[in-house]
Amino acid sequence: xxxxxxxxxxxxxxxxxxxxxxxxxxxxxxxxxxxxxxxxxxxxxxxxxxxxxxxxxxxxxxxxxxxxxxxxxxxxxxxxxxxxxxxxxxxxxxxxxxxxxxxxxxxxxxxxxxxxxxxxxxxxxxxxxxxxxxxxxxxxxxxxxxxxxxxxxxxxxxxxxxxxxxxxxxxxxxxxxxxxxxxxxxxxxxxxxxxxxxxxxxxxxxxxxxxxxxxxxxxxxxxxxxxxxxxxxxxxxxxxxxxxxxxxxxxxxxxxxxxxxxxxxxxxxxxxxxxxxxxxxxxxxxxxxxxxxxxxxxxxxxxxxxxxxxxxxxxxxxxxxxxxxxxxxxxxxxxxxxxxxxxxxxxxxxxxxxxxxxxxxxxxxxxxxxxxxxxxxxxxxxxxxxxxxxxxxxxxxxxxxxxxxxxxxxxxxxxxxxxxxxxxxxxxxxxxxxxxxxxxxxxxxxxxxxxxxxxxxxxxxxxxxxxxxxxxxxxxxxxxxxxxxxxxxxxxxxxxxxxxxxxxxxxxxxxxxxxxxxxxxxxxxxxxxxxxxxxxxxxxxxxxxxxxxxxxxxxxxxxxxxxxxxxxxxxxxxxxxxxxxxxxxxxxxxxxxxxxxxxxxxxxxxxxxxxxxxxxxxxxxxxxxxxxxxxxxxxxxxxxxxxxxxxxxxxxxxxxxxxxxxxxxxxxxxxxxxxxxxxxxxxxxxxxxxxxxxxx
Ligand code: SF4
Numbered sequence: 001x002x003x004x005x006x007x008x009x010x011x012x013x014x015x016x017x018x019x020x021x022x023x024x025x026x027x028x029x030x031x032x033x034x035x036x037x038x039x040x041x042x043x044x045x046x047x048x049x050x051x052x053x054x055x056x057x058x059x060x061x062x063x064x065x066x067x068x069x070x071x072x073x074x075x076x077x078x079x080x081x082x083x084x085x086x087x088x089x090x091x092x093x094x095x096x097x098x099x100x101x102x103x104x105x106x107x108x109x110x111x112x113x114x115x116x117x118x119x120x121x122x123x124x125x126x127x128x129x130x131x132x133x134x135x136x137x138x139x140x141x142x143x144x145x146x147x148x149x150x151x152x153x154x155x156x157x158x159x160x161x162x163x164x165x166x167x168x169x170x171x172x173x174x175x176x177x178x179x180x181x182x183x184x185x186x187x188x189x190x191x192x193x194x195x196x197x198x199x200x201x202x203x204x205x206x207x208x209x210x211x212x213x214x215x216x217x218x219x220x221x222x223x224x225x226x227x228x229x230x231x232x233x234x235x236x237x238x239x240x241x242x243x244x245x246x247x248x249x250x251x252x253x254x255x256x257x258x259x260x261x262x263x264x265x266x267x268x269x270x271x272x273x274x275x276x277x278x279x280x281x282x283x284x285x286x287x288x289x290x291x292x293x294x295x296x297x298x299x300x301x302x303x304x305x306x307x308x309x310x311x312x313x314x315x316x317x318x319x320x321x322x323x324x325x326x327x328x329x330x331x332x333x334x335x336x337x338x339x340x341x342x343x344x345x346x347x348x349x350x351x352x353x354x355x356x357x358x359x360x361x362x363x364x365x366x367x368x369x370x371x372x373x374x375x376x377x378x379x380x381x382x383x384x385x386x387x388x389x390x391x392x393x394x395x396x397x398x399x400x401x402x403x404x405x406x407x408x409x410x411x412x413x414x415x416x417x418x419x420x421x422x423x424x425x426x427x428x429x430x431x432x433x434x435x436x437x438x439x440x441x442x443x444x445x446x447x448x449x450x451x452x453x454x455x456x457x458x459x460x461x462x463x464x465x466x467x468x469x470x471x472x473x474x475x476x477x478x479x480x481x482x483x484x485x486x487x488x489x490x491x492x493x494x495x496x497x498x499x500x501x502x503x504x505x506x507x508x509x510x511x512x513x514x515x516x517x518x519x520x521x522x523x524x525x526x527x528x529x530x531x532x533x534x535x536x537x538x539x540x541x542x543x544x545x546x547x548x549x550x551x552x553x554x555x556x557x558x559x560x561x562x563x564x565x566x567x568x569x570x571x572x573x574x575x576x577x578x579x580x581x582x583x584x585x586x587x588x589x590x591x592x593x594x595x596x597x598x599x600x601x602x603x604x605x606x607x608x609x610x611x612x613x614x615x616x617x618x619x620x621x622x623x624x625x626x627x628x629x630x631x632x633x634x635x636x637x638x639x640x641x642x643x644x645x646x647x648x649x650x651x652x653x654x655x656x657x658x659x660x661x662x663x664x665x666x667x668x669x670x671x672x673x674x675x676x677x678x679x680x681x682x683x684x685x686x687x688x689x690x691x692x693x694x695x696x
Contacts (some may be wrong), residue, residue: 005021
């Protein structure tokens with residue numbers, strides 16, 4: 001029996017610590033790490049079942065060129081030469097990387113450095129674009145950088161928690177357990193969601209809001225706060241810019257309670273109760289997640305929430321924050337290193353000063369001049385032929401992107417597709433010219449950042465199987481084969497981490513909150529023993545809460561309130577497509593089920609994709625509960641079992657997004673979703689696609 005190892009769960013943005021005991025033949029016993037501040041020993045069903053998912057079933061263990069096994073040397077040479085030749089013939093923007101919130105921070109850093117510093121394009125984007133890009137854009141506008149103000153302790157300290165498009169009971173179960181304890185001490189909950197979710201079932205007040213009317217509701221709150229004397233004038237005067245303009249812009253709409261209630265499809269009393277509770281409770285946290293972000297108005301929704309918190313000074317104080325909760329285990333690490341096309345590196349963007357700083361630090365020959373292609377546009381450019389060489393790392397866009405049928409067309413048409421993944425067969429790897437075997441959870445070693453900015457170690461529990469390698473090493477080998485030897489000559493993940501930490505502190509002097517400079521000098525042994533810490537990291541430790549001094553990362557130190565207008569969805573329902581189709585997760589599955597699909601205990605909760613429909617709508621459409629239904633949208637069609645439930649609003653449908661060709665080829669959700677995105681963040685509108693249903 002090997003020694004117990006402390007690591008981090010690979011599923012969601014809660015970032016729970018795990019105490020793992022590896023045994024013979026990849027046997028594993030595990031429990032929650034009682035000392036990890038994110039979960040204090042708790043695990044949800046997915047984390048608990050991890051031991052059932054670490055077999056080598058379905059694993060890619062050797063490099064492959066087409067269907068032939070090859071050597072690492074040959075595969076690396078082919079990838080490096082093809083990328084180099086494509087860049088030489090068509091320029092740096094003819095290539096792209098599509099990466100993942102499943103990558104470790106060290107992996108992200110390596111891939112971003114190669115693309116933005118040495119290839120010279122901004123064309124690296126992450127599947128986190130589908131998850132929280134709208135929150136990122138809103139943070140940048142309001143706070144001057146992508147900064148999450150709060151911490152999990154604020155969830156314990158809040159007297160009121162508002163869940164705005166966030167079904168925490170299913171998507172972030174361990175945080176939800178923590179909130180349930182706080183509720184036992186008197187905390188109140190308000191849930192804003194078009195579905196009566198498990199989170200809504202437990203709420204003191206549930207607002208079953210009409211789809212895509214959140215901005216109207218939150219703008220109305222701001223008007224109410226001002227009209228009833230609840231604005232914190234001292235805080236606004238000292239720390240906020242844009243209050244007057246934002247308030248003036250509200251005049252474009254009727255801000256009476258009755259008008260807001262009518263527009264949002266809510267009882268007037270429920271709206272009034274929400275507004276009064278928010279106004280009366282200094283310690284209020286608003287949690288927002290996919291239900292808010294996955295929208296063509298995702299940035300506006302996040303800004304509307306932030307505006308209400310800034311106007312009342314509910315930020316930077318214990319138990320008070322607008323709090324974006326991320327979906328993936330390391331979405332935050334990608335945001336930090338520069339894995340998004342819209343950030344250069346380490347929270348620096350594309351200004352001449354920041355490009356110069358990063359270029360000098362990397363000694364980079366071709367620093368990217370501008371942001372690159374965001375996820376949806378990236379695959380559109382692949383499909384149109386502008387991007388001719390694509391490297392997909394640790395993600396499955398053929399299933400997970402909107403309008404997934406067109407994504408498959410793009411992959412099929414692309415002259416050169418590389419997929420690095422731990423699984424032999426994914427819907428995306430079917431299109432790969434080269435497949436590179438990557439380490440999986442339990443084999444990888446590095447760091448991740450959770451939703452409260454806490455950096456934790458993922459540690460290897462088992463030796464690397466077959467010829468699988470760490471993603472950062474695969475990238476570094478290709479970079480070296482492209483001729484960038486010195487800049488990618490890392491010997492270990494600790495080397496990569498130290499360089500990343502040093503970059504965050506480079507010419508920083510307190511200008512950027514993202515500062516891990518104090519960790520740049522960690523020895524290998526200190527990196528190995530590293531305990532969870534929240535950035536910014538000072539010499540004496542981490543930082544739990546930001547903006548406690550009212551200073552934001554803008555040029556004048558003030559936060560910005562930004563006027564946002566209430567608009568409808570990108571595509572309205574019509575007589576042909578009268579339903580609003582919403583997609584999302586189920587409790588026990590994760591992404592495209594490559595891991596959770598291996599655990600029988602996780603497949604029991606929701607064994608197949610079910611189309612949730614209100615009983616009255618189902619009957620009117622001629623459906624039968626439990627029988628097959630045909631659901632069609634302008635983008636595609638699916639055949640799934642209908643499930644009648646009054647948790648669903650009239651006029652709405654819900655379909656989970658996990659199922660793939662391997663599990664339910666006719667029941668995939670994302671081929672149904674139109675590729676409509678938020679114009680600023682590029683995040684797709686997964687929560688509202690016009691649809692129709694009929695018996696199948
Ligand atoms: Fe893993 Fe998230 Fe569950 Fe924690 S809450 S055990 S991080 S899936």
